[in-house]
Amino acid sequence: MEFSEHIKTANVEDVVLHQPLHPPSKGTLCITGHHLLFSDREEDSGRQVLLLLRNVDAVEKSSVENLMNYFGLFPKPGRSDRATESSGTIIIKCKDLRVIQLDIPGMEQCLNIAQSIETLSHLDSVAEMYPFFYRPSHASLGEQWGLSTPERHYTEMEALHERWRLSTVNQNYSVCPSYPPAVIVPKAIGDDALKKVAKFRQGGRFPVLCYYHKKNGMVILRSGQPLTGANRKRCIEDELLLQAVIADSDKGYIIDTRSAQQAQQARMMGGGFESKPCYSSWKRLHRPMERGKTLQESLIKLVEACGDKSPNMDRWLSKLENSKWLSHVQTALSTAGLLAECVERDGHSVLVHGSEGTDATLLLSTLAQLIMDPSCRTLEGFLTLLEREFVQAGHPFQQRCSHSAFSHARLQQECPVFLLLLDCVWQLWCQFPLALGFSEALLLRLATEAYSSDYGTFLCNSDMERGVHQVKDKTHCLFQALLKPKERDQYTNPLYEPNELAIWPSVHPQSLQLWSGFFLRWTQQAHHLELVQEEIRNMVIEWGKLALS
Amino acid sequence: MASPVSVYNSNVLDAHISSTSRESLKMELLADVGLLPGEERIIDKDIIYICPFSGAVKGKVLITNYRLHFKSSDADVAVTLDVPLGTISRVEKMGGASSRGENSYGLDITCKDMRNLRFALKQEGHSRRDIFELLFKYAFPVSHGLPLFAYVTQEKYEENGWSVYRPVEELRRQGLPNNKWRITFINENYELCDTYPAVLAVPFKCKEEDLRRVASFRSRGRIPVLSWIHRENRAAIVRCSQPLVGMSGKRNKDDERYLDLIRDANDTAKLTIYDARPNVNAVANKATGGGYEGDEYHNAELVFLDIHNIHVMRESLKKLKDIVYPNVEESHWLSSLESTHWLEHIKLVLSGAIQVADKVSSGNSVVVHCSDGWDRTAQLTSLAMLMLDSHYRTLKGLQVLIEKEWISFGHKFASRLGHGDKNHADQDRSPIFVQFMDCVWQMSKQFPTAFEFNERLLLTVLDHLYSCRFGTFLYNCESAREQNALRRKTVSLWSLVNSKTEVYLNPFYTPESGRVLYPVASMRHLELWVTYYIRWNPRIRQQQSPVEQRYLELLALRDEYIKKLEELQLSDAPRLADDGRGADPSSPPPASSPARQQHYAHLHTPF
Numbered sequence A: 001m002e003f004s005e006h007i008k009t010a011n012v013e014d015v016v017l018h019q020p021l022h023p024p025s026k027g028t029l030c031i032t033g034h035h036l037l038f039s040d041r042e043e044d045s046g047r048q049v050l051l052l053l054r055n056v057d058a059v060e061k062s063s064v065e066n067l068m069n070y071f072g073l074f075p076k077p078g079r080s081d082r083a084t085e086s087s088g089t090i091i092i093k094c095k096d097l098r099v100i101q102l103d104i105p106g107m108e109q110c111l112n113i114a115q116s117i118e119t120l121s122h123l124d125s126v127a128e129m130y131p132f133f134y135r136p137s138h139a140s141l142g143e144q145w146g147l148s149t150p151e152r153h154y155t156e157m158e159a160l161h162e163r164w165r166l167s168t169v170n171q172n173y174s175v176c177p178s179y180p181p182a183v184i185v186p187k188a189i190g191d192d193a194l195k196k197v198a199k200f201r202q203g204g205r206f207p208v209l210c211y212y213h214k215k216n217g218m219v220i221l222r223s224g225q226p227l228t229g230a231n232r233k234r235c236i237e238d239e240l241l242l243q244a245v246i247a248d249s250d251k252g253y254i255i256d257t258r259s260a261q262q263a264q265q266a267r268m269m270g271g272g273f274e275s276k277p278c279y280s281s282w283k284r285l286h287r288p289m290e291r292g293k294t295l296q297e298s299l300i301k302l303v304e305a306c307g308d309k310s311p312n313m314d315r316w317l318s319k320l321e322n323s324k325w326l327s328h329v330q331t332a333l334s335t336a337g338l339l340a341e342c343v344e345r346d347g348h349s350v351l352v353h354g355s356e357g358t359d360a361t362l363l364l365s366t367l368a369q370l371i372m373d374p375s376c377r378t379l380e381g382f383l384t385l386l387e388r389e390f391v392q393a394g395h396p397f398q399q400r401c402s403h404s405a406f407s408h409a410r411l412q413q414e415c416p417v418f419l420l421l422l423d424c425v426w427q428l429w430c431q432f433p434l435a436l437g438f439s440e441a442l443l444l445r446l447a448t449e450a451y452s453s454d455y456g457t458f459l460c461n462s463d464m465e466r467g468v469h470q471v472k473d474k475t476h477c478l479f480q481a482l483l484k485p486k487e488r489d490q491y492t493n494p495l496y497e498p499n500e501l502a503i504w505p506s507v508h509p510q511s512l513q514l515w516s517g518f519f520l521r522w523t524q525q526a527h528h529l530e531l532v533q534e535e536i537r538n539m540v541i542e543w544g545k546l547a548l549s
Numbered sequence B: 001m002a003s004p005v006s007v008y009n010s011n012v013l014d015a016h017i018s019s020t021s022r023e024s025l026k027m028e029l030l031a032d033v034g035l036l037p038g039e040e041r042i043i044d045k046d047i048i049y050i051c052p053f054s055g056a057v058k059g060k061v062l063i064t065n066y067r068l069h070f071k072s073s074d075a076d077v078a079v080t081l082d083v084p085l086g087t088i089s090r091v092e093k094m095g096g097a098s099s100r101g102e103n104s105y106g107l108d109i110t111c112k113d114m115r116n117l118r119f120a121l122k123q124e125g126h127s128r129r130d131i132f133e134l135l136f137k138y139a140f141p142v143s144h145g146l147p148l149f150a151y152v153t154q155e156k157y158e159e160n161g162w163s164v165y166r167p168v169e170e171l172r173r174q175g176l177p178n179n180k181w182r183i184t185f186i187n188e189n190y191e192l193c194d195t196y197p198a199v200l201a202v203p204f205k206c207k208e209e210d211l212r213r214v215a216s217f218r219s220r221g222r223i224p225v226l227s228w229i230h231r232e233n234r235a236a237i238v239r240c241s242q243p244l245v246g247m248s249g250k251r252n253k254d255d256e257r258y259l260d261l262i263r264d265a266n267d268t269a270k271l272t273i274y275d276a277r278p279n280v281n282a283v284a285n286k287a288t289g290g291g292y293e294g295d296e297y298h299n300a301e302l303v304f305l306d307i308h309n310i311h312v313m314r315e316s317l318k319k320l321k322d323i324v325y326p327n328v329e330e331s332h333w334l335s336s337l338e339s340t341h342w343l344e345h346i347k348l349v350l351s352g353a354i355q356v357a358d359k360v361s362s363g364n365s366v367v368v369h370c371s372d373g374w375d376r377t378a379q380l381t382s383l384a385m386l387m388l389d390s391h392y393r394t395l396k397g398l399q400v401l402i403e404k405e406w407i408s409f410g411h412k413f414a415s416r417l418g419h420g421d422k423n424h425a426d427q428d429r430s431p432i433f434v435q436f437m438d439c440v441w442q443m444s445k446q447f448p449t450a451f452e453f454n455e456r457l458l459l460t461v462l463d464h465l466y467s468c469r470f471g472t473f474l475y476n477c478e479s480a481r482e483q484n485a486l487r488r489k490t491v492s493l494w495s496l497v498n499s500k501t502e503v504y505l506n507p508f509y510t511p512e513s514g515r516v517l518y519p520v521a522s523m524r525h526l527e528l529w530v531t532y533y534i535r536w537n538p539r540i541r542q543q544q545s546p547v548e549q550r551y552l553e554l555l556a557l558r559d560e561y562i563k564k565l566e567e568l569q570l571s572d573a574p575r576l577a578d579d580g581r582g583a584d585p586s587s588p589p590p591a592s593s594p595a596r597q598q599h600y601a602h603l604h605t606p607f
Helices: A067-072 A079-085 A107-121 A150-156 A191-200 A236-246 A260-268 A292-306 A316-323 A325-344 A360-372 A379-392 A417-431 A440-449 A463-468 A478-482 A485-490 A524-548 B022-026 B129-139 B167-173 B208-215 B253-265 B279-288 B310-324 B333-340 B342-361 B376-388 B395-408 B413-417 B432-446 B455-467 B478-483 B493-498 B544-572 B574-578 B595-601
Strands: A011-018 A025-031 A035-040 A048-052 A056-064 A087-094 A099-105 A164-167 A183-186 A208-213 A218-222 A252-256 A282-286 A349-353 B041-051 B055-064 B067-072 B080-084 B088-094 B106-111 B116-120 B181-184 B200-203 B225-229 B236-239 B271-275 B300-304 B366-369
Touching: A011 A035, A025 A107, A056 A107, A087 A107, A099 A107, A150 A164, A150 A183, A150 A379, A183 A236, A191 A236, A208 A325, A208 A360, A218 A325, A218 A360, A236 A252, A236 A349, A252 A325, A292 A316, A292 A325, A292 A417, A316 A325, A316 B333, A325 A349, A325 A360, A325 A417, A349 A360, A360 A379, A360 A417, A379 A417, A379 A440, A379 A478, A417 A440, A440 A478, A440 A524, A478 A485, A485 A524, A524 B432, A524 B544, B041 B067, B041 B106, B041 B129, B055 B129, B080 B455, B088 B129, B106 B129, B167 B395, B200 B253, B208 B253, B225 B376, B236 B253, B236 B342, B236 B376, B253 B271, B253 B300, B271 B342, B310 B333, B310 B342, B310 B432, B333 B342, B342 B366, B342 B376, B342 B432, B366 B376, B376 B395, B376 B432, B395 B432, B395 B455, B395 B493, B413 B432, B413 B455, B432 B455, B455 B493
Parallel strands: A218 A349, A252 A282, A252 A349, B236 B366, B271 B300, B271 B366
Antiparallel strands: A011 A025, A011 A099, A025 A035, A035 A048, A056 A087, A087 A099, A164 A183, A183 A208, A208 A218, B041 B055, B041 B116, B055 B067, B067 B080, B088 B106, B106 B116, B181 B200, B200 B225, B225 B236
C-alpha cells in the first residue's frame, strides 16, 4: 500500500497550532501515513503533538484568502510568492471530541494537508490501519492476545458444567459468522439442533449463555430475533433449547429491546418474536431501546450543545434534555436493572434480544453483569467482561465507530452503543464510588480507543473478521497493555472495596449526570478534575504504602 | 402472573426502605428515643404517617420541646422521622371530622428544609386537637412567648464554639492594623449602626466624626468597612449598604472622600464598586431614598452584578421544591429545573464573587453593596474571601467566615428563616444563606482537595440553621444577641462540630496557601445539589454511609501517614518537620496534625 500517494505535502514550517488547554504555538507540521505530527519549535523541550489520523472525524477548511491573494492572480508570477501571501486554516474535529486548529502558511500547502488528512483518516482497508504498524519497544507480537477465551470462561465456571456444555459447532464460523468459535449452550441440545436453531435466528445468533448467577443458578442468554416471519414459522429445536434452559424452574423471561409494536412489524421483514403459545413458559417483556441512527443523532446533538461557544448558555439544560442522551442512559440502566432483578431478586433465567442482538442486547447483558457480579467489577474483571460481551460476542465495532459526532459523512452503520455503555458504567461509578475497581480514566481511555487506537482490540466487526486479518498475530492487544504494571496503576480506583452485593443503580433523572469528564473533556474544568482524581489516587496509594511499611 | 416488581419497572417503591428486625418492635416503640439534656416529652400518640414514598405507615409520634419523632410500628416498613420543631414553618389541619376517604383527617406540616409531612388520625373525638395545639405552640415558641430551645437545652461539649471567632484576632491575622487601616470601637454600643458588629476596620486616615457623617448617608448606617485585605498587594474588600441618593440625587462629600480614602489606601487609580443588584433595581431604589454611586465619585467605577433580590430567590427555591418534593419531576426534569432558575441564580452569585476576587487579586480594592448590605453583599464578600484566602477553606476557617461575614455583619437570620415564628408567609423569608452554602458546595465539587471540610459539615450547618438547638444562627444582629445574652445562655453550633471534627473532614484535603480558587460559573459546570435538595427521597439517595465510613478510614490512614512521616523527618532532620507549610500562616495543615499547634503560634503576631 502506498500512503505516499496521498501525501502531496509532507512537511510545513511555521504552522500555528491552536489546541484546547494550551496557548497557540508555532512549529513544524508533518503528515505521515497514519499520523499528524506537530513539533513545537519555540520550546527546547521539543513538545510534540502526535495525532492518529484515524482519530480525525471531520476536517474543515476555512481559507483566509486575503485580498493579496486576488492580486496574486494577476501578473505577479511564481507559486512561492503566492504561497507566502496567503494562508489557510484547517479545523480538525476529532473522535475524542477534541477540536484543533492549524493555521498553515500557503494556500496550496494548506489544501494539500487538508486533502491528505481527509483521505488518510478514513481508509477503509483494515490491513492498512495503524495497529498493524504499531510496534512498541516494550512489547512483542505473539504475547498472549486477549484476556480470556470462551473455553476458559467455561472451564472456570464449574458450577454450570452439569447442565451446560461448550459447543464448537461454530468452529469455522459457518453457523454464525458473528459468534466466536466456541459458545456455551444447554447440555441437552446437540450441535445438529443448534444448526437448525441458528437458521431460525437472525444472523445465526442462536441463544447462548453469557452469564451464570452463582447464587441461584439462573442464567442470562442472548440471541438474535427469531425469524418467525409473517406466517408465524416455528422451530421446534429453538423451543426445545429454551425449554432446556428453564428445566425444572417454572418460567423464564424474555427481554425484547423493541416495543411490542416494533416486534410485530419486524415479522413483515422476516423477523419476529417468541409467541406465547409456542414458548408458554417464557414471559416476554418489551423494553424499547433506541438504536442506530436515533442514538447517533442524539450524540451529535449533545456534542453540539457541549461545544456551543456562545456566551449565552441560559438554555443549556434544555439543550441537554433535547439531545435525549441522558434519557438513553436512563433507559439502558433501568432495563439492565430490570434484567438483573429478574435474575437476582426474582430468581429466573432471562433471554435478551432485539433484532440483530449485537447492540442493545450486549449493552444490557454487560450492564446487568456489572450490577450483579462482583467479579466483573475489578479492573481485570471489567476488561474481561468487555472482551467477552462486546469483542467476542460480535459487536460490530468497525461499523459502529467509523465516525463520531462531528463527521459530515452520510451516516451509515455508525452508532455509539459502546460509548453509551461506558457512560452507563460511569453513572454506576458515580453512584457507587467504592464498588468498582477501575477509575474514570479507564473509561475515558476506552472511549478513545474504541474509535481510534494503536491496538487491534477494537478492529473489525467479529471474531471471524479478526481471524481473516490475522489481528491476533499482527497487532497488539489493548486489554493486555492496560494491565501492564505501569498502565494499570493509572486505571485502578483507590477507593475500591470488594462488595459481594448487587449494586442497584438509581435511574431517576435526578441521579444521572452528564459525563462531563468525557463530553466536556477538553475544557479547563474537566482537565483540572482529571488531574485532581490522579492526585487523590496517588495520595491514597502513598498512605497505603506507608501504613503497610 | 405479574412481572417482577421493581424500581425499574414501575413506580412502586419497596426496595430501598430496609425492613426492621422484628424483636425491636416488641419493645415500647418510643422508649429508645435519645433525648437531649433539657429536652422534655410533651405528648405521644398513635398516628399514621402518610409517607409520600411508601404510603400510609402506622406508628407512634412523640413531640418534645425540641423535636417531632415518628416511628413506624409496622414490621415491614421501617420509617423513622426525626424532625427538630425549628424546621417546621407551618402546621395545618387537614380535612375535617366529616371528611370522607381514608386518612383524610389529620395534620399537614410544611418544613423549611424541602419537605412536607402529613399525618392522619382517627376521625373521632377531636383526636388531633391536643397534638395540633401542642405542636403549634412548641414549633413556634416565639409566637407564644416561650423561649427557643437553644435557651432550654443543657448540652455540654468539650469545645467552646463561641471562642472560634474573635474579631480583633481575625483582623490581626489579616495583618491589621497597618499604616492604612485601623481598628475602631466606635460601634461598641451599636450606636453608629445597630446592625453592625462592635469591632470595625476603617481607613486609617478617617476620623471618628467622619464615620458618623458617612453613616448618615448610608442606608441604616451601614458604612463601608473592611472585610478582608490581601496580604501582599493590600487590596481590600470593603462592604456597606447603598448610598442614600434618593430621587433628588443627593451628594455627600464625606462619603465621596471616604471612598477615595479606600482607593488611596493601596494607591490605585480606580476603586471598583460592585453593586450586586440589577441596574434597574438600583435605579428603582432611588424612589425609596436609596440609589447608587454616580459620577460624582470621581475615581470610582460602578459595576452591576445583576443578582436578584430576596423575593426572587424565595420564589425560585419554592419552584425547585415543587419539582422535587414529594415527587420528583421525571419526564422533563432538566427543562423543569431550568425553569426554576435556581442554578442560574447560583451562577450569577458565583460569577459576581469571581469578579470581586479577581479584581482584588490583581491589586485593586473593591466596595461591595446591594441595598442594605446584608444579603447579596454577604454572599459576595464571603464567597470572594473563600476564593482568595485558603484559611477560610479549613474547618475552623469556614466557621470564622460564617461568624464574621454573616452573623456579625447582621445577615437577618431571624427574619430570613423565621425562627420560632408562626408567620410562615412573612415576606422577609428568603433562602439567601442556603444559596451561599450551595455556592460553597459547588466550589467544593470543582476543587475536591481544596477544602478541609466535607459535605456532611455543609448539611449539618444547614440542618441547624433551622433547628434552634444552638444559638449560632439566632437573631438578626450582634446587638440583639448581646441583649439576649446569647453567648452566655446558649451553646454554639461550633461546639458540636469541633468536639467531633473527624466526621466533618475531607480526607483528600491538601492545603495550598496563596492559591486563588476560581470556580467555573458556567451552567455546564454547575450541578443541582441533589444530596441536599432531594435528600428526603429514598429512591434518589445513594449509599452515603459506606462512603462516609470509607472516608473515615482514609482519614485515619492519612493521619497515620502524617504521623509516620513526621517521625521519619524528626529522626532524619528536625528542621524538615515543618514541611514548608508553616511559611504562610493563612493555611494551616490538616487539623489533626501536630504541626498545627506550632502553626497557630504564627497567628498571634503582635501589633
